[in-house]
Amino acid sequence: MTLDTLKENEKGIIESISDESLAIQLLAMGFILGEEVKVERIAPLNDPMIITSGDNYISIRKKDAKQIKINKT
């Protein structure tokens, strides 16, 4: 499943990121393959969402979150 389908406060392990440039970007922002990601908050109009992994806290649009394959935990 992909990250955009998670609800607020749900978590998953990042498996892969299909878009390479997005993968490089997210990796550098601390969203590392094999680590846990949590959906902290979803904006009132259902997009974008705030996600956290470790001490990293970012906002991401759903169309980009769709590129992130996760394993729900």
Place this chain on the structure above:
Amino acid sequence: MSDISDTNIVLVGNPNTGKSTLFNLLTGLNQKVGNFPGVTVDKKTGYFKINDTKYNVIDLPGAYSLNPNSEDEKITRNYISDTTNNDLIVFVADVTNLKRNLLLCSQIIDEGKQVILGLNMMDLLYKNKQEINLEKLAASLGCPVIPINARLGKGINKLKESITNYQVNPTPFLTESNNNTIDDTMLRFKKIDTILNDCVTNKGENKSYLLTKKIDNILTHKIYGYLIFLILLFIIFQAIFSWSSYPMDLIESGFIWLSDFVATNLPEGVLNDLLVNGVIAGLGGIVIFVPQIAILFAFITILEDTGYMARVSFLMDRILRIFGLNGKSIIPLLSSTACAVPAIMSARTIGNPKERLITIMVAPLMSCSARIPVYTILIALIVSEDSTISIFNLQGLLVLSLYLLGFVTALLSALLMKWLIKAKQQSAFTLEMPIYRAPRWKNVGIEIVSKVKIFLFDAGKIIIAISILLWVLSSYGPGDTFEEIDKKYVQNEQQLDKDELSSKIASEKLEASYAGIIGKTIEPTIKPLGYDWKIGISLVTSFAAREVFVGTMATLYSVGDEDNTKSIRQKMMEAKNADGGKLYTTATTLSLLIFYVFAMQCMATLAIVYRETKSIKWPIIQIIYMGALAYIGSFVIYTIFS
């Protein structure tokens, strides 16, 4: 001391790590903002001195890695990869998030650069009950590690000491090279994990985000989030419109005094007239906006500094994206209701180049404060002050609908441009939510000064030039027409009182001037909109700035005192068109109002659009599309109402 002995210090780090604070701390006011060649990213440089050696400091844009994702990051990458310089890198790291910060640091070490690692925000580390072994960290990275607190100015002397005594031969971080960026990054993180496990003891938990998440529960709440944002906007606009009116009045009277002083103390003649009506009038028109720009940027810097702007962006992104804009576009759009110039400057915070460009292109459609005097005088011609629709004042309703018309048109134009403008790169919208911190007031001050400087000098040059050109156009006519007007009135001097005489001469001269000739020349073009040549002159003169309309009207209808709007109104009401009918009918007046809502009549804005987009193409497109909107809109309205 010579230039050769100067050492370059380059500050690098992730965004939101306090890099700019350290820069301000090191250089104080010895700094200037320039541009990196070919791009719109600011290049901040400054210097400090120890003994007799001068150290130049360059503040590179924040980046997460050497694999660039934005214009900002590209600059940092190019600078670091440039092997021709031997600059010393001070890497500023947020010590509470070392793992991510060390990624870029390790990449820079592997570029063979000399690096000093400055660990910022040490105070937060202690709050989290974490400890860090600095010697071990320095040994594993092969570079000096200096703990600092940029906010409080702690550790700066140690940092400077380390800069002056730098003697390290860089050793590579990764011994095995990997061509695949993702694999390479994962390898680096693996090694960083090992190092951090060895150097950091974690007795508590990271509390930095706990408070931030609690605040976010309110500030990004589905209802309160928007409510708080609306209240903040209200306060900002209150400040821009009402607080700034005191300094603006002061500046206005200052310039009136100055022009009076020059007018009476310099010998009469061309130079006097040029100084008073060209240069001083032009200068006054620029300086008057400084209070609004200062206040606006004070608020914007505070909102950015505290971390709130990222939340606004989060709240507004979905709505504005429909129109090809970005969550951050809300600030430039709303700022435009004060003045488009600072608004367009504030669009820099938008990372996505296409969304930033669209924001810049549509922002001037928002009704700015320079349109207010035009709206006021025109509306008074067709609606009396006390007419109402049920409980609403009709004049107020009309002003409100003009504002709404501008706003809706801005959104629709943005939508159109979303389809027309090709994006150079498809960049993902990822935005770090920094932890909330108190604003750094010194930073706010430095930011205000630098933004006002840009406005005064960059836009100012062009406005002055255009003001002088307009003065020439309206002060000179072909051949000896002006002398003949003077002669004609000398003969009638006894019959008229002095004020009336001079205003009659002024109005007749304007008609005979080049500006008047231009007005008559364009008359056939603007006739379908219901305008005559006099309105034509106003359209030409208010190309410099919209508020010039009122002054031009005052001169045209021979009213000596410009502030006396009531008599301008009466004169305008009595004005006749070529057939002897009323000139300012409902149709003509509404058509003129629509024209001022849409048309791009502001040299300052065009100048700043040119400066911000680094291309003459975009201001030209702006003149054309807004001009077309104005012409077609006015034509339609005039046809419907006449």
